[in-house]
Amino acid sequence: MTALTDPGELPEILRDLAVEAAGRAGRHALGKLHGPLEVDTKSSGSDFVTQVDRECEQLIVETILGERPDDEILGEEGTDRPGGSGVRWLIDPIDGTTNYVYGHPGWAVSVAAGIGDTIVAGAVADPMHAETFAAASGDGATCNGAIIRPTERTDLASSVLATGFGYEADRRTRQGEVLTDLLASVGNIRRVGAASTDLCWVACGRVDGYFEVGLSPWDYAAGALIGAEAGAVVSGLGRDEPSPSFVVAAGPRLHSALVTALLSVDAESRTSL
Ligand code: IPD
Numbered sequence: 448m449t450a451l452t453d454p455g456e457l458p459e460i461l462r463d464l465a466v467e468a469a470g471r472a473g474r475h476a477l478g479k480l481h482g483p484l485e486v487d488t489k490s491s492g493s494d495f496v497t498q499v500d501r502e503c504e505q506l507i508v509e510t511i512l513g514e515r516p517d518d519e520i521l522g523e524e525g526t527d528r529p530g531g532s533g534v535r536w537l538i539d540p541i542d543g544t545t546n547y548v549y550g551h552p553g554w555a556v557s558v559a560a561g562i563g564d565t566i567v568a569g570a571v572a573d574p575m576h577a578e579t580f581a582a583a584s585g586d587g588a589t590c591n592g593a594i595i596r597p598t599e600r601t602d603l604a605s606s607v608l609a610t611g612f613g614y615e616a617d618r619r620t621r622q623g624e625v626l627t628d629l630l631a632s633v634g635n636i637r638r639v640g641a642a643s644t645d646l647c648w649v650a651c652g653r654v655d656g657y658f659e660v661g662l663s664p665w666d667y668a669a670g671a672l673i674g675a676e677a678g679a680v681v682s683g684l685g686r687d688e689p690s691p692s693f694v695v696a697a698g699p700r701l702h703s704a705l706v707t708a709l710l711s712v713d714a715e716s717r718t719s720l
Contacts, residue, residue, distance in 0.1 A: 458583035461534065461560040461568035465669070466581050468510035469556040472503035472540055473572035473579075476547065476556065486548055494614040495544045500524050503540035507558055511536055518560075523665045535561045539665040542571075543641030552576065557643035559668035569669025571643045580647040582669075582676035588650055595651040597679040597698035603708055605634040606655040606701055609645040612638070613661040621718050622660065628712040642694070646670025649696045650677035656697030656705050658684075660718045667694050682706070684715050692719070 519530030543554030552575035680702035
């Protein structure tokens with residue numbers, strides 16, 4: 448007789464499957480890093496996609512469906528598969544494809560699972576640094592199995608913040624203008640090039656905070672849960688939930704100061720499409 452799954456255990460089961468799927472894709476991408484790469488562009492001339500993105504997405508989908516054939520899956524590279532189980536996966540097979548193409552180490556595989564609209568499990572595999580971040584709702588966040596925490600910084604003026612820029616030139620220009628207005632109020636800025644990594648680095652205290660406009664749900668779903676489960680505050684700007692309009696993440700003692708600073712430079716309306 449097979450034991451029925453306790454619904455309370457489902458987030459942890461989904462997290463473990465996310466770790467397995469992201470790890471498999473990450474190992475594949477690492478093995479293909481030195482090419483040959485077939486590079487195409489998507490929304491703009493700097494928005495790259497490679498055959499390795501597509502192969503990784505396929506591996507992740509196969510891994511998920513091998514265990515859970517009735518789940519819904521949405522992937523950056525085109526997977527849009529309906530399901531009937533109530534579980535929905537959001538996958539970014541290579542977050543930071545530009546970095547991947549250039550051999551810059553800031554790329555990761557991001558796999559998240561939600562029940563209804565609530566993300567309950569996620570994994571971000573960063574094969575270049577041999578790190579896997581993971582979280583399940585109510586069960587904390589880890590890096591390679593060790594519990595992670597954000598920084599306790601309170602002072603925005605000495606904080607190190609990560610951010611990112613979109614692919615569309617006009618919006619990117621306005622993002623730059625907002626950043627210019629913010630720079631004097633913060634300690635310094637980092638731009639890695641993978642939103643999932645930025646969020647995991649808030650979660651583990653490698654930066655104090657992160658903000659970005661214009662992400663897709665697969666960019667931030669896993670990292671936002673990992674950040675929140677680590678003890679960071681992850682939100683929109685003036686909204687409860689992070690969204691494609693705005694994602695702000697920071698340690699619990701810095702988050703409201705960062706939101707206030709972003710509001711004071713009108714960050715959302717100046718960078719909206
Ligand atoms: C991108 C990265 C980047 C962010 C962009 C995203 P992709 O994802 O996360 O850091 O600034 O907004 O689109 O396209 O490499 O999967």
